Amino acid sequence: MPPTLVEEDDSPIGVMCTDVFGAGWGSFRIAHLSTGDRVGVELFQFPNSEDPENNFEYWKTGVFHFCVQDPDVEGLAARIVEAGGKQRMPVRYYYPGEKPYRMVYCEDPFGNIIELYSHSYELTYSAGDYS
Template sequence: MMLNKPYPRSFSHIGLSVPNVEEAVKFYTEVLGWYIIMEPSEVIEDDSPIGQMCTDVFGKGWGTFKIAHLATSDKIGIELFEFPNNKAPENNFEYWKTGIFHFCVQDPDIEGLVEKIIANGGKQRMPIREYYPNEKPYKMVYCEDPFGNLIEIYTHSYEFTYSQGAY
């Protein structure tokens, strides 16, 4: 009997909650160069197909929120959500808790991107580090957008960075 081995699914998109969707669109388009697929718009709790889908996800009583859709150069979608009465967590880097704690982008000019993030209200969380000093030029760093979402930056592709399977 042959077992059905799962095939690798492609990554479609990630949703980020931000305190101001217009400011987030500005940051991500100007700093990371992502494309606007859908300008910020309001979604209202009603009987429309999108209203029903959101009620399925959030439960009754969610009311309204703003949303915008962006895309990366490799066609990955970014959904930006602005919920009413949103609250920033006291500690946005609780890496020990289950869930997503960062996303990663790739830029060979890691220093330039870090400078641009800082100049646009974000911050650098650590020094830029080399994965394989004196062997390969692969670097990484953790930063934050102005809204507290963690952004990791690699100079090279994920596959290249981990292709040898060990540090």
């Protein structure tokens, strides 16, 4: 999938991102990458991001979430909540009415953000856009 501009609007991806980031996030660019062993990597570029003064601020985190795949997204989210975590948004569909690809952001009891996908990274983004 080529780099994409995602904007805060009523589109499915816009609503999904508002679920994740809250209102007022505006827009960002995202690039989806996949390694030879099927590991997906997302690079986010927000317009309000700041370059660190010394190029490396070790006391700040740079990764804000990680993602795991499980065909039972709803069940895994429920287990995270039962263990003291949070489900941060409703389960959302990529390609609603067309494909069963689902996702949800959760938070473990320690505050780490976990994204859950029902299908592989390649399948989720193979269409080339968010429609």
